[in-house]
Amino acid sequence: MGSNRIALAVETVFDELDEHITNTTSKTGMKCSSLCNLCCSTTHIEASPIEFIPLAKWLYEQGMVDDFLVRLEKSEKTGHCPLFLPEAWMEGKGGCLHYEKRGLVCRLFGFGYRLDREGIAELVTCKVMKKDIPEAVGRANRLGVEKPDALPIFRNYSMQLYSIDPDLAVRQLPINKAIRIAIEKLYFQYTADIDIFEQNNAD
Numbered sequence: 001m002g003s004n005r006i007a008l009a010v011e012t013v014f015d016e017l018d019e020h021i022t023n024t025t026s027k028t029g030m031k032c033s034s035l036c037n038l039c040c041s042t043t044h045i046e047a048s049p050i051e052f053i054p055l056a057k058w059l060y061e062q063g064m065v066d067d068f069l070v071r072l073e074k075s076e077k078t079g080h081c082p083l084f085l086p087e088a089w090m091e092g093k094g095g096c097l098h099y100e101k102r103g104l105v106c107r108l109f110g111f112g113y114r115l116d117r118e119g120i121a122e123l124v125t126c127k128v129m130k131k132d133i134p135e136a137v138g139r140a141n142r143l144g145v146e147k148p149d150a151l152p153i154f155r156n157y158s159m160q161l162y163s164i165d166p167d168l169a170v171r172q173l174p175i176n177k178a179i180r181i182a183i184e185k186l187y188f189q190y191t192a193d194i195d196i197f198e199q200n201n202a203d
Ligand code: SF4
Pocket: 031, 032, 033, 036, 037, 038, 039, 040, 109, 110, 126, 127, 128, 129
C-alpha cells in the first residue's frame, strides 16, 4: 500500500477511535486533570511507526520536515517525545506540538480498555484520574462490564493498524524512533515528488 493510502487508512482508524472515546467520556465524565502532562513528560513512551505516518505526511506537505528533524535530534538525546511542549502546557495551551497528529498510544492512554481472559473489557487508566475523579473511573469500569460495544479497546485498534501495514505496526519502539521511521518511510515518496515537480518546471 502506498504511503498516502496508509496515512488515510490510519486516520480513518483514529476517527473511529476518537468517536469511541467521546462516547465513553460523555457517559462517564472521564477527562484529563487540568494542566496534567504526566504521561507526555515521561521518557519511556513506546509506539509503532504506523501511528505517526499521518504526522510524517503532514510535515512533508507543510515543508516542515527539516525543522522537525532538528527537534527530533534533540529529543533523542533526552528520551522525551519530540512533540512535547512543557512550557505551553504550563500556560494552559496544551502541551502537544501537533495534537491532531498524535499517535494511537496518545489517544488511548488513560481511556483505553483491555480484554481479560473471559473477554470482559477492563479500563486501563492513569493514577492521576484514579485519584482526581474516582467516581468517573468507577462509571468507566462499570461501562466495560455493562456495555462493551463501542468501547475504545486497545486490541481492536492495534489489529486494524496491523492489517494496514504489518511491518510498520508490529514493533513497539521508543516514540522518537517510531516517529523517525515514519518520516524515513515517506522520504523517497516526497523527494521523488519534488524531483518530478522540478523536472516538469524545467521542461
Ligand atoms: S491521561 Fe492521565 S497522566 Fe495523562 S494527561 Fe491525562 S490525566 Fe494526566
